[in-house]
Every structure is written in C-alpha cells, then in structure tokens.
Amino acid sequence: MLAKNVAVGKSDASIRVRRFTVIRLLLDHLVSTPNLATADTQPVSPIIQNGKEHAESHSLAFYGDLNPEAILMEATSLCSRRDVSAPGGLGIWQAPIAPRPSTQSSSVPSVQSSSRRAVQDMVRSYLWNHCLPCRAPPSDYAVLKRIYFEKMNPIFPIFEDPSVSSVPDEPIDILVQQVVSLAAAADPEATQHLRVSPNGPLMSRQEFCACLSNSVLATLDAGLVTDRVWLIRLSAALSLYTQPTNAEEADIPALLNSRAVHHAHTLGVQMAVDDGHPKKHMIQTIFCCVWALDRITGAFYGRARLMHERDVGWDFDECIRAQAPPFRLLLMIINLLDKVIGLYCPGTRPSQPVLVELPIFEQMILDAEALRMTSSCLASLEIFYHSVAILSTQSPADVASSALPQPATNSRRSLAADRITSIVGEEFAGQVSYMPFIPYAVSLSLSVSYRKMRHSKVPMFRNRGKQAFRKNIQLLKSMDDMFWKSKTMVAMAEQVLNEMDKAVASLAQENGLPDLSKKVEPVPQGERPEVQPEETRALEFAQNATEAGNEWMLFDAVPDLDLFGHFDPTFDLGAVDAALVGNFDFGTSTNWFDWHHQWG
Structure with a gap:
C-alpha cells in the first residue's frame, strides 16, 4: 500500500510541485523568515569557520x-x-550579527505565530507522511548504495561516504538515501531492488525515480533543510541525476544547478581559504563539483554558464591536483569541455573551420594518476571524453550540412562516435557507470551516423551510416526507461527508419527489384520447390540483402538516388534534420521536449 501511495505519475508530480509552491508563498507571506527546522536539528554550516566547530558557531x-x-x-x-x-x-x-532581543512581551498572543505554526505543522506532516517515507528498505538500499559508491560517487564525489549514515533517520540522511537510490537506479544491477517499502512490489525505473525525485524536490522546496552545505550537495546531486518526465519539468535540472551555484556563492565557496583551514579539502571538492556540474548543465541543456574563472579565487590546477584520481580525470575532461563550449557561444560561429586540440586520453589517465581505477569507470570517462571530441570541431554555418565535411572534423567525429558505440554496446555492455553523460554520448554518436547516412553520396558509406544508426537506436532504447533524452531520440529515429523502409519498398518496386523492406524467410533445402537456378539466386540474393539491412542493390541500379528525397511529403524531415544534426550544437538541447511532443 505504501508503494501505491508514494508512486506518483506525471500529473501528480506537477500538482505536488505547484502545491508546495503555494505553501511556500503562504509561509513567506505569513512570516518574513520562516524556519521549518526545530531547535535541536538546526544545522550549522561547517564550511568557512575560524577555530573549532561547535553548536553555537555561525557560518561566515x-x-x-x-x-x-x-x-x-x-x-x-x-x-x-x-x-x-x-x-x-x-x-x-x-560573522552575522546576532539579532537583537525582541521587545515584545512573550505573554502577548500573536496571530502570526499561531498561523505560522499551523502551516508548519501541515507542511511537516505532509513531508513526513508522504515524501520522506519514499525510500528503499535497508536490504535494497544496501545494494543501491554499493552501486552508487562503486560506480558513480568516485567520478562525481558530491557525497562523502561516512556522511550518509552519520545521523540516521534525520531528514538530511533520508534525502541523501533518496538521491543515492535515484542515481543507482539507472544501473542494470539495480532492477531487482527498486522498492519503496519492505517486501513491497518491484517498481519500474520510471515509477521509482519519479517517486524519489518528487519527494526530494518537494522537501527542498518546503525549506526543511537550511544548512547551505547540504543544500549545495543535494541540489547538485539531484540536478545531475533527476530526469524530467514532461515539458513542465524540463528546466528542473538547470534550476537545481542554479540553486547549487547560488548557495555556493552565498557561502563564498569560490573564494580560497587558508592552507591551515580544517575544511579546505572539503571546500575544494564542493567547489569543483559545482563548477563541473555548471559546465555539464551548459552542455546538456544549452544553458549559460553561471560560474566564471574571473570570479574564482582558487587556483584551478591546485584544486584539480587535490582531488582523488577518478574525480581528477573527470575535471580534466570538464576543463576540455569548457574550452569547447566557447565555440558555441552566441556570435562566435567561425568563418573558418576550428579544431580544439585534445590530449590523448591515455596520457590524461597517466597525468591524473588514475591507473588503479576500475576498467568500467575508466570506460565511462572515456565515453565522456569522446563526446567532447565530437563537439570539439566547429565548421562555418554554410558548410555545416555539406556532404563532404572538413577532413579533421570527419575523421575525429567518426572515430569518436564508433568508440562510443563500441564501448557502450559491446566492450562494456551493462558495466559502465550509467550517469547522464552516457545517453548524451550515444545521442551524439547517433547524430554522427545520421549525418553520414543522410548526406553521403557513396552507397557503401550511406549503408555503413545506417548500420551505425540502427546500433545506436538499440543502445538508446535500452536506456529509455531511465533517461528522457533516450526516449525522445528513439521515437524520432525509429520513425526515420520506418520512412526509409517505405521509400525503399516503393523505389524497389518502381525499378523492378525485390522489396527489401520485407523479410524473406529462408526455405530448407529439402523443401524448396523446383525453380529455375536464376530464380533461386534471386531469392537468395534478396534474402542476404535483407538480412544485412543493405539497400545497395537499389543504389547500384540508381547510384545517384537520394532516398530521403522520396520520403512521404507529410513527414517533417526538416524537423528531424534540425533535431539530429542540431544535436551537435548545445543550444538545441533545450528543445528535447518539443521533439518528444512532435514525435511521441
């Protein structure tokens, strides 16, 4: 019953967010500074302090x-x-100035105080009864926690392992459990542990993640957590791992990123501290996480960067060197991504081809001292590296859709796309760290293969592009129950293949060739009817061509044929081009939900 109560759908999610927005506005109207935390659980920010931490200390x-x-x-x-x-x-x-004692007599009744308590009690009751209980039972959480801290947190260490169970059953600890479970749910190993009550029924990834995401977001919106350090951690982690489910939620990851940056700036995390500061390493790690997330958000969602080097007091090289090798390697890749984003800023479209020089990934591993990383984590970061490689070439707008791209652009993109498809689909199938940059990379690989299939004039290259296109569709389809972009790209790409099959069938009939869009079933040798040898060869020829997915028979007959020019006129090919080819440009990422609305 608990699973049934806490599992929420798309409409429930939107209602819940709006409900807490209204409650929050009501609180702000009733009191100027609402505080939902009780005195005994009032958190103290440990980030910037002189001297020892104690219960009465205040953050600077x-x-x-x-x-x-x-x-x-x-x-x-x-x-x-x-x-x-x-x-x-x-x-x-x-240090903030202590508030002056109130001159109002405590014996005088206050209408605001009673209203405030009533609203607080209502909000707290709802959170404790509907949001905070939505978490995996201990036996399942143990598996999800292991997955997260083995495959994900080493790459993006927004949480410290001891902090997860430091104060059991407190709101912050529950929220961390929910976010950890949300992140780990993407891994194939987690499929049998997606429950929100002991002995409860297994839930789908979408139901499980919707329950957790909405619960964490509602709790943060309600103001139950006031410690800005934990607000940074939770907002950043939720921004990275939550997945929108409808158009109204499209901007939630970017919004959470801006909240994390806001709280980081409020605490002055971007400013350096003394070498002897007891929390220096923690501050550096949080700063690096927020900085990296800001660049990831800019790439994934086409957003402007909110943190700029001119406002940072830290030495970037020092901060990167201070991190553990897996995170250090990620930061080195993010540093390359930051340079690549500069190619896509407004008004920077080059008049000549631009190629950002990238170091060899193996050398980056050595420089990061990451030789002892597990192969699956290294492979995950290599996928991200190849994503940056695909984007690191920029061509003038007038040749962006040319059949023959620039030599350096073509070779780098093709090699990077092939490596992404090979790592995710073959070499480390089911073993990579399923973080959001995995489907992002496969989507870029899909765009590379689509461009080759769409614009190549050579039938062999066009067919090669189609085979890669099919492989990437299957990879995205295996992740579409967790990642929204995967679902959108699959829906669009499958309709492209359907239109191609229709066009091939129609053109084959017009040219007197076998219909390659239909599967030719093999006939056992002993059951074959008596036919002429020429007919037998024709049947085998058509069968082999169909099994290989080739249209080269048709292209041999009409070598200069533009298959896409024979699509149904009602099919919006221009929208597909804008979506798939535009996937190379960060700014179009914000249109995923428009695409999903159009392609279903």
Missing part, C-alpha cells in the same frame, strides 16, 4: 570590497578577516 558570510558594508564591518568588527585569494584580498569574511 563573504562581503566583497564593492559592498559599502565591507568597509564599515572591517573597521568596526573584531570578528572580520580578509580573504586570501589574491594579494590584498577581494573582501572580508564576517
């Missing part, structure tokens, strides 16, 4: 020198200190 706030308050605070407060990110500093760290 950063005030830049452009803020007039900084001058007065530095001159009048003994608790302020200058930052160390640059000679002379860029501002000060200041």
Whole structure:
C-alpha cells in the first residue's frame, strides 16, 4: 500500500510541485523568515569557520570590497578577516550579527505565530507522511548504495561516504538515501531492488525515480533543510541525476544547478581559504563539483554558464591536483569541455573551420594518476571524453550540412562516435557507470551516423551510416526507461527508419527489384520447390540483402538516388534534420521536449 501511495505519475508530480509552491508563498507571506527546522536539528554550516566547530558557531558570510558594508564591518568588527585569494584580498569574511532581543512581551498572543505554526505543522506532516517515507528498505538500499559508491560517487564525489549514515533517520540522511537510490537506479544491477517499502512490489525505473525525485524536490522546496552545505550537495546531486518526465519539468535540472551555484556563492565557496583551514579539502571538492556540474548543465541543456574563472579565487590546477584520481580525470575532461563550449557561444560561429586540440586520453589517465581505477569507470570517462571530441570541431554555418565535411572534423567525429558505440554496446555492455553523460554520448554518436547516412553520396558509406544508426537506436532504447533524452531520440529515429523502409519498398518496386523492406524467410533445402537456378539466386540474393539491412542493390541500379528525397511529403524531415544534426550544437538541447511532443 505504501508503494501505491508514494508512486506518483506525471500529473501528480506537477500538482505536488505547484502545491508546495503555494505553501511556500503562504509561509513567506505569513512570516518574513520562516524556519521549518526545530531547535535541536538546526544545522550549522561547517564550511568557512575560524577555530573549532561547535553548536553555537555561525557560518561566515563573504562581503566583497564593492559592498559599502565591507568597509564599515572591517573597521568596526573584531570578528572580520580578509580573504586570501589574491594579494590584498577581494573582501572580508564576517560573522552575522546576532539579532537583537525582541521587545515584545512573550505573554502577548500573536496571530502570526499561531498561523505560522499551523502551516508548519501541515507542511511537516505532509513531508513526513508522504515524501520522506519514499525510500528503499535497508536490504535494497544496501545494494543501491554499493552501486552508487562503486560506480558513480568516485567520478562525481558530491557525497562523502561516512556522511550518509552519520545521523540516521534525520531528514538530511533520508534525502541523501533518496538521491543515492535515484542515481543507482539507472544501473542494470539495480532492477531487482527498486522498492519503496519492505517486501513491497518491484517498481519500474520510471515509477521509482519519479517517486524519489518528487519527494526530494518537494522537501527542498518546503525549506526543511537550511544548512547551505547540504543544500549545495543535494541540489547538485539531484540536478545531475533527476530526469524530467514532461515539458513542465524540463528546466528542473538547470534550476537545481542554479540553486547549487547560488548557495555556493552565498557561502563564498569560490573564494580560497587558508592552507591551515580544517575544511579546505572539503571546500575544494564542493567547489569543483559545482563548477563541473555548471559546465555539464551548459552542455546538456544549452544553458549559460553561471560560474566564471574571473570570479574564482582558487587556483584551478591546485584544486584539480587535490582531488582523488577518478574525480581528477573527470575535471580534466570538464576543463576540455569548457574550452569547447566557447565555440558555441552566441556570435562566435567561425568563418573558418576550428579544431580544439585534445590530449590523448591515455596520457590524461597517466597525468591524473588514475591507473588503479576500475576498467568500467575508466570506460565511462572515456565515453565522456569522446563526446567532447565530437563537439570539439566547429565548421562555418554554410558548410555545416555539406556532404563532404572538413577532413579533421570527419575523421575525429567518426572515430569518436564508433568508440562510443563500441564501448557502450559491446566492450562494456551493462558495466559502465550509467550517469547522464552516457545517453548524451550515444545521442551524439547517433547524430554522427545520421549525418553520414543522410548526406553521403557513396552507397557503401550511406549503408555503413545506417548500420551505425540502427546500433545506436538499440543502445538508446535500452536506456529509455531511465533517461528522457533516450526516449525522445528513439521515437524520432525509429520513425526515420520506418520512412526509409517505405521509400525503399516503393523505389524497389518502381525499378523492378525485390522489396527489401520485407523479410524473406529462408526455405530448407529439402523443401524448396523446383525453380529455375536464376530464380533461386534471386531469392537468395534478396534474402542476404535483407538480412544485412543493405539497400545497395537499389543504389547500384540508381547510384545517384537520394532516398530521403522520396520520403512521404507529410513527414517533417526538416524537423528531424534540425533535431539530429542540431544535436551537435548545445543550444538545441533545450528543445528535447518539443521533439518528444512532435514525435511521441
């Protein structure tokens, strides 16, 4: 029954988000500073502190020198200190001023206080009864946790393993369990552990992930968590691992990324701290996670970057060197991605072909000291590396759809796309870390094969592109119950293949050739009717061509045939071109939901 109550569909998800938005607005209207945390669970941000952590300590706030308050605070407060990110500093760290005691008598009844308590009780009751219970039982969570910390957290260490069970059954610990389960659910090994109640029924990935995503998002929106360090961790992790389910949720991952960046800027995570700071490594790791996520969001969702090097006080090379080898290797790839994104910024379309130089991936592994990484994690990062390689070439707009692309562009894209398809579908099938950049990479590989199939003038290359196109469709189809983009790309690509089969059947009939769109069943040798040898060879010829998926018979008969020019006029081929070829351009990623609406 619990699984039935907490499993929510698309409409329930939208209603829940709107419901908590209304509740949040009501809270803001009733009190200027609502606080849903009780006194005994009030979190203390441990990020920027002088001295020891204790229950009464407050996190410091950063005030830049452009803020007039900084001058007065530095001159009048003994608790302020200058930052160390640059000679002379860029501002000060200041402990917040304690609020003055209220002059209002505690015996005077307050209408606002009673209203506030009533709303708080309603929100807390809903969260504890409907949102926080939505989590995997201990036996299943143990498996999901192992998957996450073996395959995902080493690559993107937004959580520290001991912190997951530091305070059991507290809201933050429950939220971490939910996000960890959400991330691990994409792995094939997790299929038998997608439950939200002991001995409850198994759920589909979509149901399980929708339940967890909506629960975490509702809890964060309600303000139950006030510790900004945990708000950064949870917002960043949810941004990376949640998957929208409808057009209204399309911007949620980007919104969560902006929240993580906002809280990071509020705490001054982007500013360097003293070498002797007890939390320096943790601060560096959180900063690197948010910085990397901001670049990933820019690539996946066509968003502007929110963190800029000119605002950062850290030495990037120092921050990267301080990380564990798997995360260090990811950051090195993200650094390459950051350079590639610059090719796609508005107004930067080149007049001449541009090729961003990339180091050899093997050398990057050595530089990151990542030789001891598991092969599956290395393969996952290699997939991401090849995604960046596909995007690292930019051609002028007038030749973007040319049949003969630039030599460097063609060779780099083709090799990278083949490696992505091979790693995901053959070499490490079912073993990679199923993070969001896996379907993103396969989608790019699909676009490369589509371009070859669509524009090549040589039948052999066109057929080769079609075979790669089919393989990538099957890979995306195996992930479409977890990743929204996979579902969208599969729906569109399958309709393209259907139209191709229709066109081939029609043209084969017009040219007097066997209909290659139909499967020719083999006939046992002893049961074959008496036919002329020529007829036998024709049947075998058609059967072999059909099994191989080749249209080369048709192209041999009409070598300059444009198969796409014979599609049904009602089929919107221009939209397919814009979607699949435009997949190389970050800005079109925001149209995934429009594509899904059109292609079903």
